[in-house]
Amino acid sequence: GQQVMQIPQYQHVQEGEDFTTYCNSSTTLSNIQWYKQRPGGHPVFLIQLVKSGEVKKQKRLTFQFGEAKKNSSLHITATQTTDVGTYFCAALIYNQGGKLIFGQGTELSVKP
Amino acid sequence: GAGVSQTPSNKVTEKGKYVELRCDPISGHTALYWYRQSLGQGPEFLIYFQGTGAADDSGLPNDRFFAVRPEGSVSTLKIQRTERGDSAVYLCASSLGRAGRPGGELFFGEGSRLTVL
Numbered sequence: 001g002q003q004v005m006q007i008p009q010y011q012h013v014q015e016g017e018d019f020t021t022y023c024n025s026s027t028t029l030s031n032i033q034w035y036k037q038r039p040g041g042h043p044v045f046l047i048q049l050v051k052s053g054e055v056k057k058q059k060r061l062t063f064q065f066g067e068a069k070k071n072s073s074l075h076i077t078a079t080q081t082t083d084v085g086t087y088f089c090a091a092l093i094y095n096q097g098g099k100l101i102f103g104q105g106t107e108l109s110v111k112p
Numbered sequence: 113g114a115g116v117s118q119t120p121s122n123k124v125t126e127k128g129k130y131v132e133l134r135c136d137p138i139s140g141h142t143a144l145y146w147y148r149q150s151l152g153q154g155p156e157f158l159i160y161f162q163g164t165g166a167a168d169d170s171g172l173p174n175d176r177f178f179a180v181r182p183e184g185s186v187s188t189l190k191i192q193r194t195e196r197g198d199s200a201v202y203l204c205a206s207s208l209g210r211a212g213r214p215g216g217e218l219f220f221g222e223g224s225r226l227t228v229l
Contacts, residue, residue, distance in 0.1 A: 006154070031212035042203060043155065045217040088154050090218075092211045099168045100145070100211050100218065102154035 003027060004091045006103030014111050019076040021106035023089035030092040032065060032072045033100065038085040046074075046087075069094075079110050114138075116221035118204050124227045125194055133189045133224045137206030144187050145207075145218060146179055148200040155203055161187060162210075194228045201225050 005024045013019055023032065031050040035043035047056055049065035049072060056063045062075045072091075076083055086105040093101060117136040125131055137144050143162055147155035157171040164184040172178070176194075181187040191198055201223040208215035 031216075033211065033217060035218075042220040042222055043205075043218070045219070048212070048217060050212055090155075097160075097168045098143070098162065098210050099157050099160050099171065101157055102147070104154045107152075 003093060004089060004101050004103045006089055006106055008106055009104065010107045010109075012109045012111065013079050015081060016078050019079050019083070019108055021074050021087050021089075021108075023072045023074075023091070023103050025070050025091060025093070027070070028094040029069050029072075030094045032092070033090045034063060034072075034074055035088045035090060035102075036085050037088065037105070041085075043088060076108075079108070081110050081112050084108060084110050116204055116206055116219055118202075118221035118224050120224055121222060122225045122227075124229065126229050127194060127196060129194050129228075131191050131194055131226065133191075133202050133204075133226070135187045135189070135204030135206075135221060137185065137187070137204070138208075138219055139185075141206035141208050141219070142184070143207045143210065144181060145205045146187070146189050147203040147205065149203055149223070150200045158189070158202075191226075194226075196228050199226055199228045 033048045034046040037043045053067045054065040060077045064073045086107045088105045089103045090100040119134045146158040149155045159169045161181045176192045178190045203223045205218035205220045
């Protein structure tokens with residue numbers, strides 16, 4: 001069954017608005033990675049979070065790993081048209097070896 | 113090459129046929145993953161190699177699917193008796209190290225689009 005749930009499935013925003021996608025699991029995660037996939041492209045690595053409560057920033061992007069290591073979020077401030085794409089979280093489930101399990105993704109569209 | 117290379121980029125086959133999909137990872141990357149992705153879905157894990165051995169093949173849907181990496185570099189995903197439900201983009205990714213550690217990020221290829229008629 002699905003071990004990593006991601007919401008929302010779609011998000012349509014006006015350019016300049018903020019955007020957040022959430023990744024949740026019922027089981028403890030060893031670490032979590034975030035990827036972006038542009039339409040017609042392949043997933044591209046954004047960041048990796050390992051520590052409980054970890055927060056990392058990349059320009060307008062803020063990534064968080066929950067204190068219990070069961071959830072994560074990606075927040076984009078003031079979206080731009082270049083942010084369009086699908087954002088995936090990928091989690092390493094604790095005690096389940098080295099396979100990365102991807103969420104279903106959140107597709108972001110930005111209206112100029 | 114500089115990135116992960118996958119061939120063929122497109123494969124159209126008939127139901128019941130055998131197909132092979134090839135992945136050439138980034139030089140020096142010890143970990144290699146196969147995923148498949150259907151339209152509007154996230155990548156679905158199939159198998160993960162660490163070196164030559166399959167560290168986890170729990171995602172292979174059934175015994176029609178098999179993957180090898182004989183020399184710890186190039187990998188081939190083999191699908192026997194293809195079915196229409198096998199149609200998807202098959203993605204290969206490699207990483208320098210294990211996920212969760214430095215160098216654990218995945219570098220994906222462009223994918224092989226398989227269509228089974």
